Amino acid sequence: MSADWILKTANGMDQFFGSITNKIKNFILLIGDMTLFGYGSLKLLFAQPYRYGEILKHMEFIGNQSIGIIALTSVFTGLALSFQVYLGFKLVNAVNLVGPTVALGITRELGPVLTGLIVSARAGGAMAARLGTMRVNEQMDALDVMGVNTKQYLIAPRIIAALLCMPLLTALFDFMAMVGCWFLCIKIIGLDQAIFFEKISQTVEVYHINEGLFKGLIFGLLFSVVCTYKGFHTTGGAKGVGEATNRGVVISMVSIIIIDYFLMNLIRIYYLIAGIGGGF
């Protein structure tokens, strides 16, 4: 081995680890910046002038206009999931457990996660695109020079609206998915309706539902902060708006799935400490 080869290898490794370190550093800085952005914006919500009208307007967009898509996707999620669970449980003669299994899976995991993914794609993408367009069209500069606090006027109402709407949309998803489950189990497969409901009421507790609603709240905070951050800091014209929207949605969706896992474990730990449901 020549000294030259060793030097080149060392330089290559140095560059490789240097680039990884930089990426990790940038990622941590981005998380920190987003956190400060979200916190700084929410803090302004309690400063005058209050923007209740804006909050309602964004709630209408994030919540009301998502009802149809959430209802539709949740019914079919319930149908598909129930059928798959039924096929598995039939092998071990446990078809009466299809209802509670689907109910637990929906309320604790699929409900909040799928609602988060759907709403972040629909409303989060629109938020990033709208704010990005306002940035590149100088509308944000216009607000600034008109003496309007852009974070208070544009960001805080969107985050609050997402926070308020997401648990409600998650609850809607849970309900409609269970309607799909009921339809498949009772009307198509022909299971006993009384046993179906009895098993669900024996298994599903209020804290299971609350767990899902809490996750919905966190996912609402997550996608609204990420998407508004990306839109707010858009640069580079129409191309920049496209990139901001794309990154906002992708980061939100990936983060929801990753954070769901850690959130699930944190909630388990909380259950263990609080002695709820034997930690499950």
Added chain:
Amino acid sequence: MASMFKGEFAIELTDLKKSFDQGKDFVLKGLDLKIPRGSLTAIIGFSGTGKSVMLKHILGLYKPTSGRVEILGKDLSTLDENDLTKFRCNYGVLFQSAALFDDMTVIENVCFPLDEHRRHLKKEQVIQIAYDKLNMVGLDPKHFEKLPSQISGGMQKRTGLARALALDPEILIYDEPTTGLDPILTEMVDNLIVETHKLNQGTTSVMVSHDLAAAFRIADFIVMLDAGKVLLSGTAQDFFKSDIELVKRFVDKGMKH
């Protein structure tokens, strides 16, 4: 609205320096400028000479690396974020793209600053002021309820100007108002600026432009920037008489177009 500020200069920039890369390179390199109160001033210069950066300092959107920005006798560095936000009510800005809010109608766009800062006014009063401002800039009332996307570029400029005038600002800024417009529309906007300045006596108007012919035609005070500094300031006559090579070139080229 009668001005509260009685000083000779509405805008004073003293040894203004701005760097975006920790002092490695300066966009503004010790810029000194005094804009007389009540004047219609044109800021001209080639692209990349620091016009927009200077403008953002005047608006308090950028903080200087060093130097002082004094607007209406107030040093902007002494204002915190909240005070600065309130202070910006002294400005009216017509942006290059008009920057109208595209989800609001023409009349709603003009009402917006009034709704934000004149909360004591009744809705009818706000609408009346907005009507007056839109009439002042010559927009036909049949367009008042239209969205910005439904009106022409010239009408958008008029609406943008009406919105800029809504709070009766002390300083009216035109950021490249005619860039990208056809000659007829350019002349219309130029005339609109002159008319607006005449109708709003006491208001200091600042126009950033590279349209030299328009600057000579309508401005009573002209400032030329080069490489982050003021190269020459004065009247149109001062520019025609100037021996500075760059000014001569700029005047020759500008007057040919």
